[in-house]
Amino acid sequence: MTVDIEGAGRELELAREAAKPCLPLRGRLLPEGDIESAYQVQQVHTRQRLGAGRRRVGAKIGLTSRAVQEGFGVFQPDFGVLFDDMAVPDGVEVPIGRLLQPRVEAEVAFVLGADLPDERVTTADLIGAVDHLLPAIEIVDSRIAGWDISIVDTVADNASSGLFVLGTSPRRLSDVDLRLCGMVLESAGEPVSVGAGAACLGNPLHALEWLSRTLARSGDPLRAGDVVLSGALGPMVPVTPGAAYEARISGLGSVRTCFSKEADR
Numbered sequence: 441m442t443v444d445i446e447g448a449g450r451e452l453e454l455a456r457e458a459a460k461p462c463l464p465l466r467g468r469l470l471p472e473g474d475i476e477s478a479y480q481v482q483q484v485h486t487r488q489r490l491g492a493g494r495r496r497v498g499a500k501i502g503l504t505s506r507a508v509q510e511g512f513g514v515f516q517p518d519f520g521v522l523f524d525d526m527a528v529p530d531g532v533e534v535p536i537g538r539l540l541q542p543r544v545e546a547e548v549a550f551v552l553g554a555d556l557p558d559e560r561v562t563t564a565d566l567i568g569a570v571d572h573l574l575p576a577i578e579i580v581d582s583r584i585a586g587w588d589i590s591i592v593d594t595v596a597d598n599a600s601s602g603l604f605v606l607g608t609s610p611r612r613l614s615d616v617d618l619r620l621c622g623m624v625l626e627s628a629g630e631p632v633s634v635g636a637g638a639a640c641l642g643n644p645l646h647a648l649e650w651l652s653r654t655l656a657r658s659g660d661p662l663r664a665g666d667v668v669l670s671g672a673l674g675p676m677v678p679v680t681p682g683a684a685y686e687a688r689i690s691g692l693g694s695v696r697t698c699f700s701k702e703a704d705r
Contacts, residue, residue, distance in 0.1 A: 445481055461586070464593050473590075475595055497667055503594075527603070528605045539579065539603070544676065547673060571664075617637070618637040
C-alpha cells in the first residue's frame with residue numbers, strides 16, 4: 441500500500457482540533473507494523489508544534505510492560521515528545537474537554553542534569569546524568585477512535601500522549617530503590633491501580649537507558665533539563681469526569697490530578 445505520512449498527520453491534527461477521534465491509521469494510511477513511517481508522522485507533529493512556538497521539554501516512554509508489548513506484537517518500548525503546554529501543576533484541575541479519551545497512569549519522572557549524547561551509555565552514565573526524581577501522573581490520550589490502536593497508531597499519535605503532572609518534592613536517585621518501589625493510584629480513597637518499579641522493563645532505569653540509546657542513535661539525544669517519563673508502574677485507568685486521582689510511590693512521595701465534570705473547551 442502507499443504510505444501517506446502527510447495524510448496521517450493531517451487526520452491526527454484534525455482529530456485534535458475538532459475533538460473527534462479518527463479511524464485507525466494502520467492499513468489505511470500507514471502499513472501494518474511500519475514503525476519507521478509512524479515515527480515520521482510523529483516528527484511531522486513535532487515540527488508543527490515547535491513551529492507554533494511550543495517548547496520541547498523532554499520525552500515519554502511507552503510500552504514498558506512486557507505483557508503490553510506482547511499484546512502489540514513488539515519487543516521494545518516506544519517514545520513520544522513532551523512539550524511545555526502538556527505540563528499541568530500538581531493538584532490543579534484539568535478541563536476534561538482538553539482531552540478526547542483520557543486515561544491516567546503513575547510513573548517515575550527523571551529530571552536530567554547532564555546530556556546523554558552517546559548511544560553506548562552505561563548504567564554509571566545514567567546515574568550520573570539524573571539530577572533528581574519526581575512522582576508523576578501521565579494523562580494519556582488517543583486521537584484514534586475507541587483506543588483501537590496498534591503500535592503504528594500509537595507511535596504516529598506521539599505515543600498516545602496527552603498531559604503530565606509532576607510532584608514537587610525531588611528525590612535523589614541514590615535514595616530510591618526503583619525496582620522495588622511500590623505504587624498505588626487512588627481515586628476517592630480507593631485503589632484503582634497498583635504496581636511497582638519492576639513492572640517498567642524490570643526497572644525504570646532500564647527504560648531510561650533504552651530511550652537514551654535510541655535518541656542518541658537518531659542524532660537527537662536527551663539533554664540536561666529534560667524530563668523523562670519512565671512508563672507506567674501499573675495498569676492505566678480510564679478517567680471519570682469530576683474525579684480526582686492521587687499516585688503514591690514509595691520513596692518518591694505523591695502527586696495528584698483532578699478533572700472537571702463539564703466538557704467545556
